[in-house]
Amino acid sequence: MTRRHLLAAIVAATTLATVATSASAATDAAGRLATWAPSMTIGGPNFSNQTIRMVVHSSIAGSSPRITLSNLRGTTPLSVGAIDVAVQGGMATAVAGSHHTVTFSRSKTLTIAAGSEAVSDPVPMSVAAGQNLLVSVFLPKATSSATWHSDAFDTTFLSDAGDHSRDDGDGNYIAARTSWFYLSGVDLVPTTARSTVVAFGDSITDGYNTPTGAYQRWPDDLARRLAAAGAPHAVVDAGLGGNRVLTDVPNIWQGISALKRFQHDALGIAGVRTVILMEGVNDLHAAVNTAGGPLTAADLIGGYQQLIAQAHHAGVRIIGGTIMPDNEPADREATRQAVNDWIRTSGAFDGVVDFDHAMADPANPHSLNPPYNSGDGLHPNATGMQAMADAVDLKLLP
Template structure:
C-alpha cells in the first residue's frame, strides 16, 4: 500500500509538463516500502527565502527513494524552489558528490496546495539501513505556519537567506532546531525487507526524553532487532507527543486524535503490513470522551475497536500494546488496568505486546521500573526504550 500520491491536488508551477504515468512507475510504486515517516501537525514557524536541511535516518536498505513534502496542515499554498537529497557526512555537512536534485513530475520547482502532499520522482541513489540522509528544501517565498513534527529528537538546520540546498559544507547553515518541517515520508524499493511496520502512538513512541540524534526510540531499536534477526522491515515511527485516541488535543502541535489520523499516518504508509498501537495514557490524563463527558474504560476500548476495524478493512494486522504505568491516581489506575485486561484477553487485536508488564517496577507494578525511567516517571530512558523493543514478539510482525 502506497501513501496517497496527491499530486492531482497540487497546483504545480506553470512550467510543469503533464505526462501519463508509465507502467514501469506503477510497478515500481507497488513494490515500495516506507522507511521513515513522522506524523505531521499544524502550528510550525514561518519561513521566507531560506533553506531547511533535515536528517532522515533510514530503517532499511534500498534504492530509488522518494520523498513526500506535506502541506497537509497548511492554510496557504507552499512554494518550493529546490529540493536536494545527499548523504550526511556529519552535522549539516554532506558527502561531496552525493547530491541528487529532487524532481516532482520532472519539475525542480512546485507549489503545493493547502491540504495537499507531493510525492517526488524516484531519486537515482542507494540507501543503507541505518544511513543518514540530508534532505534540503529551499522555500523562496514567505510561508504561513508550517506543517511540521515538533519533537524530532534529531537536528534540523536553517540557512542564511537563499538556496543552499546543494551546499556540501555547513557554513551557510547558521541555526538549529529539533523539529522536521514539511518532510513527511521517505519510501524506497527495498533490497531485502518485505514489508513495513508502523509504530503508532504518543510521546513514548515519539521518543520523548531520548538523546537528540541517537536514534534510541523503541521503534529504532525494533528496526535493529528485526535486522539482526534476519527479518528486516521498514519501521515508521508515527508517534506524536500528547496525542490521544479519542479526542483532539488543545495544543494544536500535538495533533488530531488517533481516530482521525490513523488512516493517513499508519495505513497510508507504503507497504504497511503491521501496526503496533500504543496509545491511551493521554486519554486517561484528559479524562474525557468524544462527547465531552467523563472517560470510561468502555470509551477507550471503543476507540481501540474503531482503529482495529480501520486496520482490518485495509488488510493490515494491528498489534495492541498495553498502557504503561506512570503512578496514576487510584481512579485512573483502575481504568488503566481494565483497559489492559481487555487488550490482553479480548481477542480483538491480532496480537499483544505487554508493555505494561515489561516496563513495570517489580516492587510496585503501578509505577515505571526505575531502571527504565528517564526521570519523569512516564517516559523511558534509552535502556527502557530497548526493553520496549525487546518486548515485541517478532513473529507477530508480518
Template sequence: MTTRPLLAALAAAVTLATATTSAAAAADSTARLAAWGPSMTIGGPNFSNQTIRMVVHSSIAGSSPRITVSNLRGTTPLAVGAVDVAVQSGMATAVAGSHHTVTFGRSRTTTIAAGKEAVSDPIPMSVGAGQNLLVSLYLPKATSSATWHSDAFDTSYLSAPGDHSRDDGDGNYIAARTSWYYLSGLDVVPTSARGTVVCFGDSITDGYNTPIGAYQRYPDDLARRLAAAGTPKGVVDAGIGGNRVLTDVPNIWQGVSALKRFGHDALGEAGVRTVILLEGVNDLHAGVNTAGGPLTAQDLIGGYQQLIAQAHKAGVRIIGGTIMPDNEPGDREAIRQAVNTWIRTGGAFDGVVDFAQAMADPNNAAGINPAYDSGDHLHPNATGMQAMADAVNLQLLG
C-alpha cells in the same frame, strides 16, 4: 500506408506505451516500502527565502528513494524552489559529490496546495539501513504556519537567506532546531526488507527524552532487532507527543486524535502490513470522552475497536500495546487496568505486546521500573526503549 491506418497505429502505440508506463509505475509503487515517516501537525513557524536541511535516518536499505513533502496541515499553497538529497557527513555537512536534485513530475520546483502532499520522482541513488541522508528544502516565498513534527529528537538546520540546498559545507546553515518541517516521508524499493511496520502512538513512541540524534526510540531499536534477526522490515515512527486516541489536543502541535489521523499516518504508509498501537495514557490524563463526559474504560476500548476496524478493512494487522504504568491516581489506574485486561484477553487485536508488564517496577506494578525511567516516571530512557523493542515478539510482525 494511408492516413487512417497510420493514425490508428500511432494511437495504438501511444496506448501501449501509456499502459506500459502505468503498469511499471503501479509495480514500482507496490514494491515500495516506507523507510521513515514522521506524523505531521499544524502549528510550525513561518519561513521565507530560506533553506531547511533535515536529517532522515532510513530504517532499511533500498534504492530509488522518494521523499514526501507535506502541506497537509497548511492553510496556503507552499512554493518549493529546490529540493536536494545528499549523504550526511556530519551535522549539516554533506558528503561531497553525493548530491541529487529532487524533482516532482520532472520539475525542480513545485507548488503544493493547502491540505496536500507531493511525492517526488524516484531519486537515482541507494540508501543503507541506518544511513543518514540530508534533505535540503528551499522555500523561496513567505509561508504560513508550517506543517511540522515538533519533537524530532534529531537536529535540523536553518540557513541564511537564499538557496543553499546544494551546499556541501554547513557555513550557510546558521541555526539549529529539533523539529522536522514539511518533510513527511521516505520510501524505497527495498533491498531485502519485506513489509512495513508502523509504530503508532504518543510521546512514548515518539521517543520523548531520548538523546538527540542517537536513534534510540523504541521503533529504531525494533528496526535493528528485525535486521539482526534476518527479517528486516521498514519501521515508521508515527508517534506524536501528547496525542490522544479519542479527542484532539488543545495544543495544536500535538495533533488531531488517533481516530482522525490513523488512516493517513498509519494505513497510508507504503507497504504497511502491521501496526503496533500504543496510545491511551493521554486520554487517561485528560479524563474526557468524545462527548466531553468523564472517560470510562469502555470509551477507550470503543476507540481501539474503531482503529482495529479501520486496519482490518485495509487488510492490515494491528497489534495492541498495553498502556504503561504511570503511578496514576486510583480512578485512572482502575481504567488503565480494565483497558489492559481487555487488550490482553479480548481477542480483538491480532496480537498483543505487553508493554505494561515489561516496563513495570518489580516492586510497584503501577509505576515504571526505575532502571527504565528517563526521570519523569512516564517516558523510558534509552535502556527502557530497548526493553520496549525487546518485548515485541517478532513473529507477530510476520
C-alpha cells in the same frame, strides 16, 4: 450480529472511500516501502527565502528513494524552489559528490496546494540501513504556519538567505531546531526488507527524553532487532507527543486524535502490513471522552475497536500494546487496568505486546521500573526503549 461486529461494519461503511485511498497509497507496483514517515501537525513557524536541511535516518536498505513533501496542515500554497538529497557527513555537512537534485514530475520546482502533499520522482541512489540522509528544501517565498513534526529528537538546520540546498559545508547554516518541517516521508525499493511496520502512538513512541540524534526510540531499536534476526522490516515511527485516541489535543502541534489521523499516518504508509498501537495514557490524563464526559474504560476500548475495524478493512494487521504504568491516581489506575485486561484477553487485536508487564517495577507494578525511567516516571530512557523493543514477539511481524 454482535455489538462488536456491528461497530466494525459501521466504521467500515463510513470510512470506505478514505480507506480505499489509503490502501492504494500503501500498495505500490514497484514494491516500495516507507523507511521514514513522521506524523505531521499544524502550528509550525513561518519561513521566507531560506533553506531547511533535515536529517532522515533510514530504517532499511534500498534504492530509488522518493521524497514526500507535505502542506497537509497549511492554509496557503507552498512554493518550493529546490530540493536536494545527499548523504550526511556530519551535522549539516553533506558528503561531497553525494548530492542529487529531487524532481517532481521532472520539475525542480513546485507549488503544493494547502491541504495537499507531493511525492517526488525516484532519486537514482542507494541507501543503507541506518544511514542518514540530508534532505534540503529551499523555500523562496514567505510561507504561512508550517506543517511540521514538533518533537523530532533530531537536528534540523536553517540557512541564511538564499538557496543553499546543494552546499557541501555548513557555513551557510546558521541556526538549528529539533523539528521537521514539510518533510513527511521517504519511501524506497527495499533490498531485502519484507514490509513496513508502523509504530503508532504518543510521546513514548515519539521518543520523548531520548538523546537528540541518537535514534534510541523503541521503533529504531525494533528495526535494528529485526535486521539482526535476519528478518528486516521498515519500521516507521508515527508517534506524536501528547496525542490522544479519542479527542484532539488543545495544543495544536500535538495533533488531531488517533481516530482522525490513523488513516493517513498508519494505513496510508507505503507497504504497511502491521501496525503496533500503543496509545491511551494521554486520554487517561485528560479523563474526558468524545462527548466531553468522564472517561471510562468502555470509552477507550470503543476507540480501539474503531481503529481495529479500520485496519482490518484495509487488510492491515494491528497489534495492541498495553498502556504502561505512570503512578496514576486510583480511579485512573483502575481504568488503565481494565483497558489493559481487555487488550490482553479480548482477542480483538491480531496480537498483543504487553508493554505494561515489560516495563513495570516488579516491586510496585503501578510505576515504571527505575532502571527504565528517564526521570519523569512516564517516558523510558534508552535502556527502557530497548526493553520495549525486546518485548515485541518478532513472530507477530510476518
